[in-house]
Amino acid sequence: LDAIVRIYEASIPASERKPASAIREMARRPEYLLIAATDNDQVLGFAALFAPPDEPFALLEYLAVDESSRGQGVGAGLFTATLQAAAPHALLLELEAAIGHDDTERELRRRRQAFYRRLGCQRIIDLHYQLPLRTAGVPPAMHLFVHRGAITTPMTRADLGRALRRIYSDVYAKSPDDPRIAEMLAPLPDPLSLA
Numbered sequence: 132l133d134a135i136v137r138i139y140e141a142s143i144p145a146s147e148r149k150p151a152s153a154i155r156e157m158a159r160r161p162e163y164l165l166i167a168a169t170d171n172d173q174v175l176g177f178a179a180l181f182a183p184p185d186e187p188f189a190l191l192e193y194l195a196v197d198e199s200s201r202g203q204g205v206g207a208g209l210f211t212a213t214l215q216a217a218a219p220h221a222l223l224l225e226l227e228a229a230i231g232h233d234d235t236e237r238e239l240r241r242r243r244q245a246f247y248r249r250l251g252c253q254r255i256i257d258l259h260y261q262l263p264l265r266t267a268g269v270p271p272a273m274h275l276f277v278h279r280g281a282i283t284t285p286m287t288r289a290d291l292g293r294a295l296r297r298i299y300s301d302v303y304a305k306s307p308d309d310p311r312i313a314e315m316l317a318p319l320p321d322p323l324s325l326a
């Protein structure tokens with residue numbers, strides 16, 4: 132767990148990070164799964180999955196690989212393990228929009244999106260995801276992506292609304308009636324467009 136926390140703090144931007152104690156807490160919460168990629172005793176990376184047993188979705192809350200082990204397939208392997216843990220449900224993930232004035236940062240965001248797209252994730256079109264975290268300033272513009280596995284039925288606005296209410300309340304300790312949820316849902320088509 133110490134190694135996971137170290138990778139977490141080094142890899143995830145401060146404005147998108149909860150306090151380290153929240154990661155430690157995930158190891159004890161039954162609706163969370165922490166998955167570590169290891170080589171002998173060394174932790175190379177981890178995934179934090181919020182997977183409430185009474186919901187038809189899971190949220191990949193964090194995925195990070197130690198800088199020295201990136202680009203070797205560890206992240207893809209962790210993502211595959213996460214998908215298997217979430218199955219048969221849809222897997223949601225919060226990703227920074229590939230915009231911004233800083234060229235280096237924008238390129239990293241683009242690569243990250245490319246990484247998840249290669250693994251089969253799609254963006255929920257027109258959704259301006261509001262990450263309700265205020266730990267170190269306002270987080271950047273975000274998208275919500277989804278991996279639907281073998282699910283072939285369309286994803287509806289009601290499906291998303293239910294997931295957002297649960298995420299706001301159980302992942303971010305906000306009200307399930309937070310007005311930002313209605314704001315996010317209002318402009319969306321029903322069923323949702325994914326691309």
Ligand SMILES: CC(C)(COP(=O)(O)OP(=O)(O)OC[C@H]1O[C@@H](n2cnc3c(N)ncnc32)[C@H](O)[C@@H]1OP(=O)(O)O)[C@@H](O)C(=O)NCCC(=O)NCCS
Pocket residue numbers: 142143192193194195196197200201202203204205206207208239240242243245246
């Ligand atoms: C994104 C990340 C998990 C990928 O893990 P990985 O083990 O390097 O991934 P793989 O080796 O399986 O795949 C490599 C791909 O990951 C992405 N990637 C690699 N290093 C990256 C970095 N520093 N930043 C963003 N994406 C990166 C790229 O798409 C890369 O493919 P490319 O070299 O063709 O551009 C890892 O780079 C990371 O921890 N980044 C910082 C934390 C983060 O962005 N987490 C996701 C949001 S919670």
